[in-house]
Amino acid sequence: MFRRILAPRSGISVSRILTRRFLASQEPEIILKDKFRPMRIDRELPDPTKDVNKRRLQFVGFIVLMTSALAMIFNYEKTQSPVISNTLYHMRRSPKIREVLGDQIDFDGLVPWVSGELNQVAGNVNIKFYLKGSKGKVGEVRLVADRENQHQEFFIHEWSVKVDDKKYDLLEESGGAKTL
Template sequence: MLRSAGLNSLKVSSKALLRTTACRGLTMSAVRLNAQPTGTAASGTGKPMVVDRELPDPMADRKKQWLGFAAFTVAVSSALAIIFNYEKTENPIISDTLYQLRKSPITNEWLGDNIEFDGIVPWVYGKLNPVAGKINITFYIKGSKNQSGMVRLVADRENRHDEFLIHEWSLTVNDKVFDLLGESSSKTLNRN
C-alpha cells in the first residue's frame, strides 16, 4: 500500500511538473513573440529610412520612351493588319473566286495555268464583310506565264438569306481590263 501510494504521488507530482514546465514554455514563447528588438522603426526609437542615392527622373530620356512607344504601336498595328489580312485570304469567297479564275479562259490566256496570289505575302485590299453583305476587294494574282494581274470584285446582298449579287468582277493585265462577269453564266456568288 505504501508502495502504491508512493507511486501514485510520484505520478501526480510528475504530471504537475510537466504541466508547469509546459506552461512556462508557452509563456516564454509568448513573451518572445510579443517582444520587439530595440532600435527598430516599429518601436519608434530606431533610425528613419534613408535613401542613399538619388531617385531616377521619370522625365529623363523622354525621346527614348516616345520612340519605344511608337515602335510598339507600329509592331502591334502591323501584327493586327497581317492577322486580319490572313482572315481575308482564307475566306471562302476568295477561295471560290480563285477557283473561278483558274477555270476562266481569259485568265488562262493572259496569265497561264496555276493561278495563285502574287507576291510573297498575299494581300487582299478593300472591304470583305460577308456578314454585313458588302464586298469590295482587290488582289493580285499570277500564273505560269510570270505575268501578274489585278482582280476586282464588287458584290452585295440585301439580307443573309440572299446570294451576293456581283456588280463588278474584272481582271486587269497590262492596263487592259477584262470583264469576267460577262464570261460567267452566273451573276451571283453562292457563298453565305
C-alpha cells in the same frame, strides 16, 4: 481581474489589446546580413524625367508594331475567306484567264494583300487583289458584290481581271449576272 485593471484606466477593451499584441507578433522579421551595420541606401534615386524622348520613341514604335501586326492579322483573315477561295478557284478554271496568266495561278507576292471591304455578315464585298501565273504576268482582280439580307446569295456587280491595261470581264464568260 485583468479586465478590471486595464479597462477602466485605458478606455480600450481587453480584446482589442490582445488582438493588437497577436497581430504585432505576426509581422515578418527583417533579416540583415550584417547585424551591426544598419541597412541604408547609398545611391541616388532614379530620375523619372530622364530619357523622356527615348521612352516616347519606344512607345510610338510599339504602337506602329502593334498596328501593323493587327493589319496583317485582318488581312490573313480576308485571304482565308471563302469568297477569296471561290474567286481563286474560278480564276484557275477560267480558260480566258489561264490563257493570259498561264497555269499555277496564285496570289502575287510573298505576302498577299486583299484591299477593300469584305464583310459577309453585312452583305458587302468590294475587294481587289493581285494574281500571278506561270507566264509571269500580274493581274488585278476586282470583285464587287452585295446582298440585301442573309437569306439571299450575293449578287455580283463587277468581277474582272485587269492584265496589261486590258480588262477581262468574268461575268460575260459565265453568261451574265452571277451569284456567289
